[in-house]
Amino acid sequence: MISSFVRDQWYVAAYADEIGTDLFARTVCGEPLVFFRAEDGTAVALADRCVHRRFPLSQSRRDGDTIVCGYHGFTYDTSGSCVFVPGQKRIPRTARVASYPLVEQDSFVWVWIGSRDLADPDLIPRAPWLADPAYTTVRGMEPLAARYGLLVDNLLDLSHETYLHGGYIGTPEVAETPITTEVDDEKGVIYVSRRMADAACPPFYAESTGIKGRITRWQDIEYRPPCLYLLHSRIAPAGVLPNDDGTDPDAFHVEVVYAITPETEHSTHDFWAVARDFALEDAKVSGFLHDSNRAVVLQDVAALNILEKVIAAEADGYQELSINIDTGGLAARRILARMAASPVKEPA
Amino acid sequence: MSRVAVLSGDRVYRVHWRLGTDRLVGVCHCGAEHEAEDPVELWEWLLAHPEGHHATAPAPARDLAGTR
Numbered sequence A: 001m002i003s004s005f006v007r008d009q010w011y012v013a014a015y016a017d018e019i020g021t022d023l024f025a026r027t028v029c030g031e032p033l034v035f036f037r038a039e040d041g042t043a044v045a046l047a048d049r050c051v052h053r054r055f056p057l058s059q060s061r062r063d064g065d066t067i068v069c070g071y072h073g074f075t076y077d078t079s080g081s082c083v084f085v086p087g088q089k090r091i092p093r094t095a096r097v098a099s100y101p102l103v104e105q106d107s108f109v110w111v112w113i114g115s116r117d118l119a120d121p122d123l124i125p126r127a128p129w130l131a132d133p134a135y136t137t138v139r140g141m142e143p144l145a146a147r148y149g150l151l152v153d154n155l156l157d158l159s160h161e162t163y164l165h166g167g168y169i170g171t172p173e174v175a176e177t178p179i180t181t182e183v184d185d186e187k188g189v190i191y192v193s194r195r196m197a198d199a200a201c202p203p204f205y206a207e208s209t210g211i212k213g214r215i216t217r218w219q220d221i222e223y224r225p226p227c228l229y230l231l232h233s234r235i236a237p238a239g240v241l242p243n244d245d246g247t248d249p250d251a252f253h254v255e256v257v258y259a260i261t262p263e264t265e266h267s268t269h270d271f272w273a274v275a276r277d278f279a280l281e282d283a284k285v286s287g288f289l290h291d292s293n294r295a296v297v298l299q300d301v302a303a304l305n306i307l308e309k310v311i312a313a314e315a316d317g318y319q320e321l322s323i324n325i326d327t328g329g330l331a332a333r334r335i336l337a338r339m340a341a342s343p344v345k346e347p348a
Numbered sequence B: 001m002s003r004v005a006v007l008s009g010d011r012v013y014r015v016h017w018r019l020g021t022d023r024l025v026g027v028c029h030c031g032a033e034h035e036a037e038d039p040v041e042l043w044e045w046l047l048a049h050p051e052g053h054h055a056t057a058p059a060p061a062r063d064l065a066g067t068r
Helices: A147-154 A160-163 A172-176 A203-209 A283-312 A324-341 B039-047
Strands: A010-014 A022-030 A030-035 A045-046 A062-065 A067-069 A080-085 A102-106 A109-113 A136-144 A179-186 A189-197 A214-223 A230-238 A252-264 A267-276 B012-017 B025-028 B032-037
Touching: A010 A022, A010 A030, A010 A252, A022 A252, A045 A102, A045 A109, A067 A080, A067 B025, A109 A267, A136 A283, A147 A214, A147 A252, A147 A267, A147 A324, A160 A324, A179 A324, A189 A324, A203 A283, A214 A324, A267 A283, A283 B032, A324 B039, B012 B039, B025 B039, B032 B039
Parallel strands: none
Antiparallel strands: A010 A109, A022 A030, A030 A045, A062 A067, A102 A109, A136 A267, A179 A189, A179 B012, A189 A214, A214 A230, A230 A252, A252 A267, B012 B025, B025 B032
16 A cells, blocks of 8 residues: 655644653654653654564663663664664664654644655744743644544534534534635645624633624634644624734634644544633633533544544545535645655755 | 635635635636636636636726726
């Protein structure tokens, strides 16, 4: 089977605070990785298989800034070089495990699985709200037993919320709102705008923001394939728009961030976070946003787990029907297919 | 209602859902437009640029003195 992974891209492997002194295992794009924080605080990602007999290094132990394999004692430094081999003085030249470029940014640990020399940190898409003191964030990660493309499809079409998530985030205006899908072919960005000029204010927002009466409600999806998905949600009193300079002091913002990271061909790490710039200290608001978003994620996970089983059992080339709500999802699939077919350009 | 345009690059394709209908309007970065119900057909048309896109010259300014 040809891999569908887009390897030469940055992926979120973990939240930064998941990585500590203990050895931590996570598989990204089919590659088992072991993470730990060296004594100077630097996070490290190595291949999680001893070069000798494939024992998982994550099931081994640390000795200072080295990992000592729990089977025969092969010992690796933070670069993956073997520095000790049991029973002999000579260390074979091939005794090393791969190390992976790693960047900590916006509360995430990003890793690059593909060719090292293409790993340009400037290519990492941003989600600055997650580490911004002007925002309060709730978050989680759910394992998904489905290929990552199914989650991309799911998130690019929000109209399913009326059916799958009716009790949580669907409102009647959503189905009657014009949708514009934009694709920047050069930058590889997909933007889906749903802007309700005059909508009812859901009780949660009325209570947590203090807005009385009707609202202008924007729900804009920004997808930066393959890994980062942003849902910019903006709520303001009806008719209030951002200033020309981009500032927006009279609106309330909820930034929903997903990091969609393939684990294997048939499973995905579904990172989700919800950042808001109002009611920052309100534990009840945090609790509601955490519980409701997690409930929505789990509903998606349950549905996509079923769908994965169906699709995995079917022959390739099954027939689908696409309708107008699929416009963004189709664009995402095309960009992902193009990324899989052609790696990023060599740095100049 | 004016059309939403958030992205500002030189190669942005846009698809607007025509409210109250099942029609989609595709707008190429060259200015050409095409309407369809099937998003697959519409993307094929957009991505075939410039084939079948009779890029129109910018519309002449209509706010000349005396015209309004």
